[in-house]
Amino acid sequence: MSYFLQKFCIVSLLLGVSLFSLSNAHLSHQNKEALRQLANDQIKQVLSGSFTNLSRDVRVLAEASQALEILGKAGNNGNVCKGLNKVQQKLTQSSADPELLYHLAEINRIYSCDFLSTHSLAIQNYLSGNNAGTSVSELYFGHLLNTDSQKYGFTASEAYNKNVLSTLKKEVSKNFNNNNWAYKGADGKIEGVSVNSIRAVDLLSQQTEYLATLDASFLKLQKQAVTQATSDNEQQYYVLSSTARYQQDVYTNEDLNLAFVRLGQTFLKPEEKRGLRNYFLMRSKGASSAHQLLVSLRGLKTLSDVPNIEHDGEPRISLSSKSQQLKFNILDNFGTPFQGVKTIKVILEQIDEKQSPRDVPSKANADNNQVTVSLQEDKVGKFRVVVELDGLRYNKIITLVDRIQLNTVYWKITQSKTFPDALENSIIHPKQFPNDIKNAQDGNFLHVGVSALFQQSEGGNPQQIYLRLQKKGAADHLSYQAYAKLNVKTGLYHLTFDFTKGMEHLNGEYQVELHASDFRAQRNEVWDLGTLNVWFKQGLEEGNNLGLKDIYQPDKVIVHIFPEIQPERSLFLPLIGLSLITAVFGQYVLYLLGNKANLSKLTFTGTLFILTILLILLIFTAFWIEVKLIPTLWLLLFISPVVFLICQRGLIQADCTIPEYRAQIQGSKKRLE
Numbered sequence: 001m002s003y004f005l006q007k008f009c010i011v012s013l014l015l016g017v018s019l020f021s022l023s024n025a026h027l028s029h030q031n032k033e034a035l036r037q038l039a040n041d042q043i044k045q046v047l048s049g050s051f052t053n054l055s056r057d058v059r060v061l062a063e064a065s066q067a068l069e070i071l072g073k074a075g076n077n078g079n080v081c082k083g084l085n086k087v088q089q090k091l092t093q094s095s096a097d098p099e100l101l102y103h104l105a106e107i108n109r110i111y112s113c114d115f116l117s118t119h120s121l122a123i124q125n126y127l128s129g130n131n132a133g134t135s136v137s138e139l140y141f142g143h144l145l146n147t148d149s150q151k152y153g154f155t156a157s158e159a160y161n162k163n164v165l166s167t168l169k170k171e172v173s174k175n176f177n178n179n180n181w182a183y184k185g186a187d188g189k190i191e192g193v194s195v196n197s198i199r200a201v202d203l204l205s206q207q208t209e210y211l212a213t214l215d216a217s218f219l220k221l222q223k224q225a226v227t228q229a230t231s232d233n234e235q236q237y238y239v240l241s242s243t244a245r246y247q248q249d250v251y252t253n254e255d256l257n258l259a260f261v262r263l264g265q266t267f268l269k270p271e272e273k274r275g276l277r278n279y280f281l282m283r284s285k286g287a288s289s290a291h292q293l294l295v296s297l298r299g300l301k302t303l304s305d306v307p308n309i310e311h312d313g314e315p316r317i318s319l320s321s322k323s324q325q326l327k328f329n330i331l332d333n334f335g336t337p338f339q340g341v342k343t344i345k346v347i348l349e350q351i352d353e354k355q356s357p358r359d360v361p362s363k364a365n366a367d368n369n370q371v372t373v374s375l376q377e378d379k380v381g382k383f384r385v386v387v388e389l390d391g392l393r394y395n396k397i398i399t400l401v402d403r404i405q406l407n408t409v410y411w412k413i414t415q416s417k418t419f420p421d422a423l424e425n426s427i428i429h430p431k432q433f434p435n436d437i438k439n440a441q442d443g444n445f446l447h448v449g450v451s452a453l454f455q456q457s458e459g460g461n462p463q464q465i466y467l468r469l470q471k472k473g474a475a476d477h478l479s480y481q482a483y484a485k486l487n488v489k490t491g492l493y494h495l496t497f498d499f500t501k502g503m504e505h506l507n508g509e510y511q512v513e514l515h516a517s518d519f520r521a522q523r524n525e526v527w528d529l530g531t532l533n534v535w536f537k538q539g540l541e542e543g544n545n546l547g548l549k550d551i552y553q554p555d556k557v558i559v560h561i562f563p564e565i566q567p568e569r570s571l572f573l574p575l576i577g578l579s580l581i582t583a584v585f586g587q588y589v590l591y592l593l594g595n596k597a598n599l600s601k602l603t604f605t606g607t608l609f610i611l612t613i614l615l616i617l618l619i620f621t622a623f624w625i626e627v628k629l630i631p632t633l634w635l636l637l638f639i640s641p642v643v644f645l646i647c648q649r650g651l652i653q654a655d656c657t658i659p660e661y662r663a664q665i666q667g668s669k670k671r672l673e
Contacts, residue, residue, distance in 0.1 A: 025274075025277070025278060025281060025308040025310075026281070026308045026310070026331050026332065026333050026334065026335045027281065027284065027285075027300070027333065027334050027335055028335055029335065031284075031285055032071050032072075032334070032335070034285075035067070035071060035284065035285075035287070035293060035297075036068060036071050036073050038287060038288075038290075038293060039064040039065075039067045039068045039071070039290060039293060040064075040068070042060055042063075042064040042289070042290040043060075043061060043064045043065070043079070043080060044079075045060075046060050046061055046083070047061075047079055047080070047083040051086075051087045051090065054087065054090050054091070054100070055097060055099060055100050058084070058091075058100055058103045058104060058107070059099070059100075059103050059291075060289075060290050060291075061080055061083075061084070061103070061107060062102075062103035062104075062106045062107050063103075063290040063291050063293075063294040064290035064293075064294075065080065065106070065107060065110045065111070066106060066110070066294050067290060067293045067294045067297055069110055070294075070297045070298070070301060071297070074110050074111075078111070080107060080111050080113070081107075081111050081113035081114075081115075081116075084104075084107065084113060084115075084116070085113070085115055088115055091104065091119070092122075098126065098137075098138050098141040098142045098145065099137060099141045101119065101122065101123050101126065101141070101145060102141040102144050102145050104116055104119050105119070105120075105123060105145060105148075105151075105152040108152070109151050109152060120152060120153050120154045121154075123145055123152065123154060124154045124155065124157075126142070126145075127142065127145065127146055127156075127157040127160045128157050128159075128160070139167060142160065146160050222260075222264065222267075225238060225239065225240050225260070225272075226238070226239065226240075227272075227275060236271075236274070236275045236278065237275050237276075237278050237279045237282070238271070238272045238273075238274075238275025238276050238278075238279070239257055239275070239276065239279045240253075240256055240257050240260055253283075254280070254283050254292055254295035254296050254299065255295055257276065257279060257280070257299065258280075258295050258298055258299045258302070260276075261273075261276055261299060261302050261303060262302060265302075270306070270390075270391065270392045271392070273303055273305070273306045274306050274392065276299070276303060277299075277300065277303040277306045277308075277333060279299075280296045280297075280299035280300050280303065281296075281300065281333065283296040283299075284296035284297055284300065300333040300334070301333075303333065304332060304333060305340070306333070306392075307330050307331070307332065307338040307340075307341060307389050307392070308330070308331050308332070308333065308338070308394075309328050309329070309330055309331075309387050309389065309394040309396070310328065310329045310330075310331055311326065311327070311328055311396050311398075312327040312328065312329050313326065313327060315396075315397065315398050315399060317375075317398055317399070317400055325372055325373065325374055325375070326372070326373040326375065326385065326398065327370065327371070327372050327373075328370070328371045328372075328373070328387060328396075329369065329370055330368070330369040330370065330371070330389065331369075337367065337369040337370075338369050339367065339369065341368040341369065341389050341390060342368070342390055343388070343389075343390055343391075344362060344364050344368065344371055344387070344388070344389060345359070345362075345387070345388040346359065346360050346361075346362040346371070346373050346385065346386070346387050346388075347359055347360070347385075347386040347388070348360045348375065348383055348384075348385055348386075349383065349384045349386065350381050350382070350383050350384075351381070351382045351383065351384055351397075357386070360373055360374065360375060360376075361373070361374050362374070371387065373385065373387075375400075381399070381400055382397065382398075382399045383397070383398050383399070383400065384396070384397055385397075385398055404452060404453075404462045404516045404517075404518055404521050404524070404525045405452065405453055405525075406429045406450070406451075406452050406514065406516055406525050406527050407428070407429060407451040407452060407453070408426055408427070408428050408429065408450075408451040409426065409427050409429075409448060409449070409450055409451075409514065409527070409529065410423035410425065410426045410448070410449040410450075410451075410492070411423055411425050411426075411446060411447060411448045411449070412424050412425060412446075412447050413440055413444050413445070413446050413447075414444070414445055414447065415443060415444065415445070416445065417445050417496065417498070419447050419494055419496060420447055423447060423448075423449050427529075429527060430527060430528070432528065432529055432530030433512065433529055433530040433531070433532065439532075439533050439534075439535070440499050440532055440533070440534050440535075441499065441534065441535045441536065441537075442499055442500050442505070442535075442536045442537060443499070443500055444499045444500075445496055445497065445498055445499070446467075446482075446496070446497040446499070447494075447495075447496050448467060448482075448484070448494070448495050448496075448497070448514075449487075449490065449492040449493065449494055450465055450484060450492060450493040450495075450514065450516075451491070451492055451493075452465060452493060452516050461486055462516045462517065462518040462521070463517065463518045463519065464483070464515075464516070464517045464518070465483070465484040465493045465495070465514070465515065465516045465517075466481050466482060466483040466484060466495070466514075466515050467481065467482045467484070467495055467497055467512065467513070467514055467515075468480070468481050468512070468513045468514075468515060469481075469497070469503075469510040469511070469512055469532070469534075470510060470511045470513070471506055471508055471509075471510055471511075472508065472509045472510065472511055472531070473508075474506075478504075478506075480497075480503055482495045482496065482497040482498075483495060499534060499536075503534070503536075505536040505538055506534075506536075507534065507535050507536055508533075508534065509531050509532070509533055509534075510531060510532050510533075510534055511528075511530075511531055512528075512529040512530060512531065512532050513526055513527065513528055513529065514526070514527040514529055515527075577620075577621065577624055578621050578624075581617050581620075581621070585613075585614075585617070603650075605646065605649040605650040606650050607650075608646050608649075608650055609646055609647060609649075609650025609651065610650075612642075612643055612646050612647070612650075615639075616636075616643070619632065619635060619636065
């Protein structure tokens, strides 16, 4: 970027802050993550280089690390120590530069790099000698090292501190009065304040014994301060309007305003502090270098006594006479709960009305960092809620909205899916479709435009509008919807209903309703548009499993819940069957005895065979009396292998032949042998 473009950007940002609007007057979580990414990118960019400009590269590392420390994410970047360890020889050769020593001391404090501990001796040698120097830069960084010596692990030099203050006092007295620290361009004209004056004022702001000099410097700078507001007049900036020349990585307008803040801590009014806080917040979000980021964050830390209020909720609130409550969170510049608010007062004022502002009841939590306001309003409109925190006023605009208002429906039935440029038919709420246009068929598209808004609101629109077709005489769930989208050009909600998809091809009459809903409204609106006859070439009159007629649905009222009493079963038939089985088995036994069968000679398997026959007869009898068919079949299937084996072993010749024939068989066997 060229020098002229850089200068234009910085001056435009400083003088044209009214072009920006802050959504939140604090750093949100997303903001802090973005700033951490910026600082880490600055560190990576330096470490990926070759340290050709050692002083500048070390300064960028230190300032980016200090910014991460303020954001709460420093101390774990070991790559910084590894990167500096590679150029340790260069660092040792430049040990007489106080600016470099200060940045190395800060890096060592944040990351605890082992090899940097040796630089403590170099710093102490520098401060104990006659190397105080006379330039503001040398005085500035040397004084920072000496003041924070305990943080860096060495002993402070009282002689150096006295020498710095006396030398600096002379420099300030001479140069401020003669304006020698003003920056001059090539043509000799003064273009702004130089970096030396910024550092001198910043250094003196820490010394209470030079209050007179500081007060004079502040009053001189305050003449350049201006108040500017954003376009919505909700955020104001109080900044120094300066055309100071921008020097890359050395001096920015944030430095000037930070010095101005430090000088004016006891002079600045609460509103002016808030304006400066808003300025530093805007600059931190738009920072492009580690130095800009660090100075902006330091400005936010310096102005930590300025609270910020944030509305927890939507700016549009549903009208309800008893439950209108607003919640406000009181936060610091970094988005954490603010501590220290003593008095809270809430005032309500209706915009564009002649009513006088009035106090409204509010309740704060124990820490005074969350406020709940009860409005108890009974009409719609736009209101300004003024919250005073220890006299500092914050304005928030809210709108109370009433019910959703449906105005007009425009529609047209076509053969094309494309939404038409003009909708020929229209009806005004709450009328219904006329009788002469009530037919649709497969291949048709119903295009609808809806005019709807919140009643008595400015440009409010319902969140959701959809068209619902319900087949008359069918179950409630047999319905079809088409959702609308707001068309910005026409200001209407557009929707298209396709009769060729998703309707199960059910011919008949459909009830048409327009639904409008919004979570901010007290209730949702339903517009009954009448009925529409739909016919499909391959359609049916009846519904399928997805939608049954009401006559096929279960009764809504249960007549009884107990089963009917079953009559007792008759035992006549089972007893006859059991008698027959007993008679047959008795005849079989008599037949054996009549043929001189020797039952006493039955083998074990023969006995099992007879018992098995009896078991099967008992199973049949149990089936006739009580057991169900399926269990009976399963039982027979289970015992069938055993029955087969017993029958095969039990039906042997010795058990089945009567004695006289058995003797003949045995005799024939002997003759054969």
